Amino acid sequence: MTGTGGAGSGNRTRAGSIPSLERATGRSWESWLAHFAAHGAATAGHTEIARIARDGMPAALENPDWWAQAAAIAYEQHAGLRVPGQSSSGDFRVSASRTLPLDRDAAIEAWVAAHGALGTHLGHTAGEPRPSRTEKRSFWRFPLEGAGRVEVSATPKGDDRTILAVSQDGLADGARIEAWRAHWKALLAAL
Known part of the structure; x- marks a missing residue:
């Protein structure tokens, strides 16, 4: 069924x-x-x-x-067409977020200061980061060897707060989604 x-x-x-x-x-x-x-x-x-x-x-x-x-x-x-964490293309993704009392650029700066130098995440080597900025958001993106891509985004929420979100796309399967979610939540909580 x-x-x-x-x-x-x-x-x-x-x-x-x-x-x-x-x-x-x-x-x-x-x-x-x-x-x-x-x-x-x-x-x-x-x-x-x-x-x-x-x-x-x-x-x-x-x-x-x-x-x-x-x-x-x-x-x-x-309907069983996909499982939680699976994208429409068949790979898996995970995300976590936290609201911070900072503007969007300061939120990204806080992430970089606290975690930007980490060379690995759950045993996967972090690649070269690519910071960027659009009219609406600020970003810090980097590949993870064998574990997809990570995007840290900062989106303003009102005048004095920002939602800092970590999204990881391109996981081959959903076996470690909760471990990744816990990892990203712990890094966000440390800010």
Whole structure:
């Protein structure tokens, strides 16, 4: 069974995903599953599933495209089309974040001062970092030998706070996702 809400479906979505989606959209998970089923999502690719989700978003919802992606991923996990942490391309990713009382550039500087010189992360050698900045965010990116790519991003949240997020993409499997998440959370907590 592919898991469209039946008794034996074995929902494999991350625990926090469904309640957050229900609160944001005012729609129950069962209603979302019925919406996806009615529009043939079980045989669709990720882009089409996200479009189906977007079409079901309430008109007054803030960030409907973001919530459509969240709904599509939750559905894909529920239906067994991907497991938690798996991207639509088949590799795995993990992330962690923390809000800091700094501006975005100071948040990146704090990361670099505390962790920029680390040569390895969980036994994987860190490559040459690439700092960059856009109109909206500041970044510190580096490859990890045999463990994908890491992006540390700083996004302003109001006048005096920044969300500092660590995202790691390109993991070959999901076996160490929680170990990586704990690693990144510990580094963020040390700031």
